[in-house]
Amino acid sequence: MRSTSSLKLNRDFRRLYSRGKSAPGAYVAVYAMKTRRNDKRLGLTVGKSFGKAVRRNRAKRLIRESYRAIEEKIPNGYDFVIVARGRADGAGFWQIKRDLEYVFGKLGLK
RNA sequence: GCAGUAAACUGGACGGCCGCGGCGUAAGCUGAGGAAAGUCCGGGCUUCACAGGACAGGAUGCAGGCUAACGGCCUGCGGAGGCGACUCCAGGGACAGUGCAACAGAAAAUAAACGCCGUACGGUCGGUGGGGCGCGAGACGCGCCGAAAGCGACCGACGAGUUGAUUUCGGAUGCAGGUCGCCUGAUGCCGCGACGACGCGUAUCGGGUAUACGCUAGGAGCGGCAGAAUGCGAGAUGCGCCGAAAGCGACCGACGGUAAGUGUGGAAAUGUGGGGUAAGAGCCCACAGGAACGAUGGCGACUGAAGUUCCGUGUAAACCCCAUCCGAAGCAACUUUGGGAACGUUACGCUUGUCCGGCAGUUCCCGUAACAGGCUUGAGCGCACAGGUAACUGCGCGUCGAGAUAGAUGACCGUCUUAAAUGACAGAACCCGGCUUAUAAGUUUGCUGCAAGA
């Protein structure tokens, strides 16, 4: 992803959960927060209760691909955390992508 | 063809385009599995100064072989199951010792409670064609009513309870109406045994204190034997009371013998039949069963002819004994790069216990340390040949097939194979060998049984 780096530290995730703006969708939930950087950072989370390793990897890949498809339309200067919800298990690529677009629209960042 | 059994394999292929990890200056090349899983075993590798000994602790447990090693694999042996192909088995030792075996049952591992048998033993009692007195005409069988007894069953009640079949006694009365070698006779033993349980078993039923059948406990009666007085002769019979010598019998107790029997139980001292005995017993005999020794064969587990000796359970996935093996920790190991503190010659430490021996700088804390190495060529994979029943081994040729570090494989399409491909189980984290578990659908081969055909 050209203009996006990844979030890795636990304290970054904690800061977004407690102080970021959030919006739930059918399959994913997005936390967003403004930063003073001039690029974007993204963290992906799939909880352990979601399923075994194969299902969690599948969900992460679909979300990452969906994010890549709409990355150009999202402004810089933000951190995001995308959380996969339990219903996303078994969902197709188009469903995830439409839901992600809807959620980002809800946050007014599209 | 149907049914089965054993083994092996596949787990879609090719391409376009937008993205991701690794290698590479670049072009480009390459990128999850048969289980990558569970972490149940075994190793490599690394560190603990050296990796030494003993105990504790743990693991394994038929034989021979394979392997780096194993609790794995192969081939056999023994046992169990199957008509068979074949499958399954933690498969050493219970005469080294200790423990445990609830309930039921007389008794559960040191047998003896009941029973059976014996005794010139002790005690209690019984009945009797016997003796005395009195009454008196019926008796036997069947049916009715009531009571009692032993044997069983049941319960929100455990009781003078209810109930089942059986037996005995009594009562009222009805039916019926007997007998000549016969009547009385407590009781015991042997044999047969109508009937027969709500007990036990089997079958049926969706199920039941259901139904059916069988068996058993119980059991009138019949036959034989033992049993006290030389009974009686046409009413020989019946009932009540008194009385008790001898003999007989029963019960209780004592002493001894016995291991046949006793509804239980997973298991009761090997089973059946006969002899034998006071009663009994592998006490003896026949047949059958088991254990030890044993010729022969096999490297061995094992086999087990003839024969000899013997016959008190199970449990060691209870403690235990025997044999063999095991130093510990794990890539978050460890190596490399700082700062501070403490203790110092038997103190600390040597990676979960104890002791002995041995060693010399060791230990702790902080930087939520950093980032690099460890990190992928290895007991590797494929093919051919040779050895071996096989597991496996040797040798030759070819080949390189992920290496991430919040963690890379995804999206959209096309073509082909196909019943379907929109995928069943499932994602490497130092690396191997196994085991175990999950798995849609499909393919191939060997073998077995049945049926048919030639």
Added chain:
RNA sequence: GCCGAUGUGGCGGAAUUGGCAGACGCCCGGGACUUAAAAUCCCGUGAACAUUAAGUUCGUACCGGUUCGACCCCGGUCAUCGGCA
């Protein structure tokens, strides 16, 4: 990744040298008391079948094994919880 522990009614929690499973408490249901409720007292309560009554079978996370007999002993799965950095 490594190490360890636990699993018994609706809930907590007993039962162990291997011998009657569900003690005890809470919740729940029914009844008594009350005008009604609370509190209190009494009774019941694992599941299925059968209910007039008596009863039968299955049940200690799941699947096997050892044993006459398993919550307990052994092996294997599953789930949950805790610890190490």
